[in-house]
Amino acid sequence: xxxxxxxxxxxxxxxxxxxxxxxxxxxxxxxxxxxxxxxxxxxxxxxxxxxxxxxxxxxxxxxxxxxxxxxxxxxxxxxxxxxxxxxxxxxxxxxxxxxxxxxxxxxxxxxxxxxxxxxxxxxxxxxxxxxxxxxxxxxxxxxxxxxxxxxxxxxxxxxxxxxxxxxxxxxxxxxxxxxxxxxxxxxxxxxxxxxxxxxxxxxxxxxxxxxxxxxx
Numbered sequence: 001x002x003x004x005x006x007x008x009x010x011x012x013x014x015x016x017x018x019x020x021x022x023x024x025x026x027x028x029x030x031x032x033x034x035x036x037x038x039x040x041x042x043x044x045x046x047x048x049x050x051x052x053x054x055x056x057x058x059x060x061x062x063x064x065x066x067x068x069x070x071x072x073x074x075x076x077x078x079x080x081x082x083x084x085x086x087x088x089x090x091x092x093x094x095x096x097x098x099x100x101x102x103x104x105x106x107x108x109x110x111x112x113x114x115x116x117x118x119x120x121x122x123x124x125x126x127x128x129x130x131x132x133x134x135x136x137x138x139x140x141x142x143x144x145x146x147x148x149x150x151x152x153x154x155x156x157x158x159x160x161x162x163x164x165x166x167x168x169x170x171x172x173x174x175x176x177x178x179x180x181x182x183x184x185x186x187x188x189x190x191x192x193x194x195x196x197x198x199x200x201x202x203x204x205x206x207x208x209x210x211x212x213x214x215x216x
Contacts, residue, residue, distance in 0.1 A: 007202040011195040019188055022111045024146035028065040033148065040155035059177065063147045068179035069115060070144060074170055076137040081168040092169040099165035102158050107142070110149040115183055116141035132172070 029037075038057060041047040047056075076092040086095055107113060117140045124134050144150045153159060 004203040004206045008199050011199055015195055024067055026148055028063040029060050029148055034060045037151040044160055064179055067145050068177050069181050070142045070175055070177050072140045072175045073136050074138045074173045075135055076169060077171045083164060083168050086168050095165050096169035099162045102162040106153045111145045112149060113143055114140055115143045
């Protein structure tokens with residue numbers, strides 16, 4: 001096998017591996033899975049709120065099987081709420097970072113990651129139909145590979161233990177999912193383009209070397 005063919009074969013294997021990991025291939029949640037996750041919510045106590053329970057059930061039952069983004073707007077406490085595990089002198093950002101100590105590894109293992117993050121440049125210039133939402137600290141968009149992945153993370157007992165730090169750090173927040181969605185910088189597209197460039201460069205270099213050797 002020539003170096004060019006070997007390169008294309010290797011790039012192909014790497015891309016298929018990445019695509020399979022990054023893409024949700026399990027299809028929409030099945031009814032039994034929905035009931036399983038709802039039961040786990042009830043066990044954790046988060047299903048005690050009838051409105052939240054109804055929202056989550058509708059969200060799970062309407063699963064498309066595709067990835068989605070959770071849009072978040074967040075306003076941090078000036079100082080974190082005093083509760084067990086929060087040390088004196090800690091900032092809200094430091095307390096939230098301890099919440100993310102569980103979340104980030106769990107997210108990245110499932111190809112879930114931020115697609116947007118930034119600090120508020122000022123108060124909301126436009127606001128109507130809602131009160132107390134003028135001031136915000138940060139905005140973020142978190143990409144989830146699937147609703148199945150979201151529930152696997154959220155119903156893990158390790159999440160329940162760290163969730164208190166989120167409550168201590170955040171004064172108010174609004175989060176809602178968007179699906180379908182798109183972005184111009186999808187990693188699958190970018191990686192495909194990078195691999196094509198690499199493959200073409202290797203092929204061009206190989207052809208040039210052969211011509212040089214033939215000239216000799």
